[in-house]
Amino acid sequence: MMRGDRTDKSKGHYMARALAVRVGLSIALFLGILLAWKLGYIQPTGLQLAH
Template identity: 70%
Template sequence: MKVFIVLALLAILAALAGAGLFMLRRGQAPGGSTHTPAQPDKRMAWALALRVGLSVALFLIILLAYQLGWIRPSGLPLQP
């Protein structure tokens, strides 16, 4: 379960980085010409929507895993 959570967090960060990249390249084509302004905005919005969807899915999977007993809270170790 720990590996799945780490992979999901990496996917969320990748989607966020992709949205940032689309925002920085807004209006620039690889050959130097400009795109129509709507194209990069759609890709950035899609990347941000993917990030939100992955975050919600991860939260729901963690709740489900807790309910099924796959994970349990361990708390902080107390020093006497």
């Protein structure tokens, strides 16, 4: 994922920060969906199976 000199610490720091932001946003989205479900804003419907 990273190319270049192994001594280039700024790219590694940038990449770690970008990954942390992505993980944080994913967790926030999941918690938002869970909260919306708990408050009744969204409801699971499931799949309708034909008999």
